Amino acid sequence: MSEKVAIAAEKALSPKSETQEVSPPARQKWYEWFAPTDTPAERRLILKLDGLIIVFVFLAYWAKVLDSSATSTAYVSGMKEDLSLYGNQLNYLQTVYMVGFITMQIPLTLLMTRCPVNYFLPAADLLWGVFTLAQYKANNVTQLYALRFFVGALGGFFFPAVQWYLGSWYKSSELSRRGAIFFIASQVGSMSSGYIQAGAYARLDGRYGIEGWRWLYIICFACTIPIALLGLCLLPSTPDTCTSRFLSADEIRLAQERMASENREARQPFTRAKVWEILKSWRLWVLVTFAFFFSQADGVSSNSGLSLWLKAEGYSVEGINTITTVSPAVTIVASVVCAVLSDVYDAKASLIAVTALLNIFACIVLAIWNVPVGLKFFAFFLSGTADGIAAIIYAWANEICSHSAEERAIVISAMNTIGNTFGAWIPLFVWKTVDAPRYLIGYNWTIALDVCMLVMLAVLVQFWAREKKRSLA
Structure with missing residues (x-):
């Protein structure tokens, strides 16, 4: 080792003097997607996770918002007369939906933590789509009550489950932006649902002998199934049990190290x-x-x-x-x-x-x-x-x-x-x-x-x- 190299090494290893100024760490700019401390490998991993996770959860949440307004739209678009819904039965339908929505949130979210998330979330989405589609075949309000309960149960746990899932992959300095993208899907859904449902009713009412209000549920199903299949293909599980075809062993190890640096514990x-x-x-x-x-x-x-x-x-x-x-x-x-x-x-x-x-x-x-x-x-x-x-x-x-x-x-x-x-x-x-x-x-x-x-x-x-x-x- 040359003398200059030895001196440089000694300076690097020696403790800093009290008078030596330590420059503060570089702060991330508001318009930057990555932190200055993110390595190239981390940046590639983050972009992959955004493509694999955020795209699916955004689209799936958007589709669920379509259904949340479909029943009210269907009610004033012919369902009331076809199924003889009178009095407070629309309120009862909403109540049954909320019962499923509320009572199953905690149990299903906890169940997801015991299962492979990459299968559990898309599978729940597929079932949600099937029960949503089944509503178009309803011939009386009793059938709708049962279906609305399962639609509420399978859709209600999605928000807290996704928040937990995001917390399994992203650092604290990354979570808010991903959570905001996910949450925005509900606002985009509320803005677009009225136009989609109005256009569908105007163009499809009576097509193939199916009333316009029944088409609303068919459209919700048609939006949901491709998204659920996309989730089955793309979603990784959590870092502690991940076997994704899109993430290498080194990237999975890096994800585990990132969560460990945040004191984010794996499932126990x-x-x-x-x-x-x-x-x-x-x-x-x-x-x-x-x-x-x-x-x-x-x-x-x-x-x-x-x-x-x-x-x-x-x-x-x-x-x-x-x-x-x-x-x-x-x-x-x-x-x-x-x-x-x-x-x-x-x-x-x-x-x-x-x-x-x-x-x-x-x-x-x-x-x-x-x-x-x-x-x-x-x-x-x-x-x-x-x-x-x-x-x-x-x-x-x-x-x-x-x-x-x-x-x-x-x-x-x-x-x-x-x-x-x-x-x-x-x-x-x-x-x-x-x-x-x-x-x-x-x-x-x-x-x-x-x-x-x-x-x-x-x-x-x-x-x-x-x-x-x-x-x-």
């Missing part, structure tokens, strides 16, 4: 002691309570306040359908902005707080009601930001519960289940149709929810900071 056997440990943990109760307030705080956009106000103001049907697409567009923009800022700056708490404050301002304006028309439009549109933090909340849950795959599954599914459980009946008392379009109780209720969410945010930050400090000790 379920034991009574583990379940008890999860149930008594602060993580379950604080995150689920926080998710309850968040899940109810989007009431302005989810209870048709804007469309009913526009109708009362005399806007045409075409005008109402066009203007109301702005709200989901705002949600999409907010989701992307929050996800990028969350991943780049790790600003989850700040983004949640700002979003809550924006929603409070929007609801104060709407509660006052007698304000300039432009300000009222602005408030309605601004309320679309309420759902923009969904991806970062579930990304945060993945990060907080990273030490246990089983806890991640229980906490994430419980967060979503509790939100949907209360969302199924609270609107009946808070967002009463007789109060439309000025939902005074609803707007004030949303303000209270956002205030409580800010309080729980402070509690969550405190507990999480204490846990991180304890892990470093």
Whole structure:
């Protein structure tokens, strides 16, 4: 070894002097897809995962949103008369759907953690498509009740299951953006479903002797099956059991190392002691309570306040359908902005707080009601930001519960289940149709929810900071 090389090696190995300045690590730019610390091998792996996982979950979630509105559309497109649906039977159909949706979320998400995910998710999607198709053959409401239960059960667990699955492959600094892309599928679905269903009914009603409302379910099935087959071909399982034909052994090993660097534990056997440990943990109760307030705080956009106000103001049907697409567009923009800022700056708490404050301002304006028309439009549109933090909340849950795959599954599914459980009946008392379009109780209720969410945010930050400090000790 030459003298120069020896000296250089000695300097490299010697401890840095106290006066020597250490340059801070390069920070990822908001427009960059990869972190500066990602190696070329990591970047290739991330791009592969995006193509294998994100494409499927986006398309599958989009297809499920089509079905969520298909029954309401079918009801007013001939199903009511053909099946003699009267009274509250449409409400009962929605109730049965929600029963399946809510009761099976946690069990099916936990079951998925025991099975190969690359088969479980697409298989559930295939079954969901079959039960969706079967609705077109229904001849009475009793058959529809049974089918709607299974459609709700097989579709309801998809959101928490995918959030858990993403947390099995992506780092904390990557999760929010992927979660946002997945969540955006629901907004794209809500924007496109009306046009797809209207066009299908207009062109297919009576074709081959099939009523137009029955074609709506056939279309949902036709969209779902190719997506499910795509998932069977592409999806990898979790890194600890992955045998994907598209990932090399080195890439699978790299994925395992990436998760290990995040303290993201692989799946372990379920034991009574583990379940008890999860149930008594602060993580379950604080995150689920926080998710309850968040899940109810989007009431302005989810209870048709804007469309009913526009109708009362005399806007045409075409005008109402066009203007109301702005709200989901705002949600999409907010989701992307929050996800990028969350991943780049790790600003989850700040983004949640700002979003809550924006929603409070929007609801104060709407509660006052007698304000300039432009300000009222602005408030309605601004309320679309309420759902923009969904991806970062579930990304945060993945990060907080990273030490246990089983806890991640229980906490994430419980967060979503509790939100949907209360969302199924609270609107009946808070967002009463007789109060439309000025939902005074609803707007004030949303303000209270956002205030409580800010309080729980402070509690969550405190507990999480204490846990991180304890892990470093």
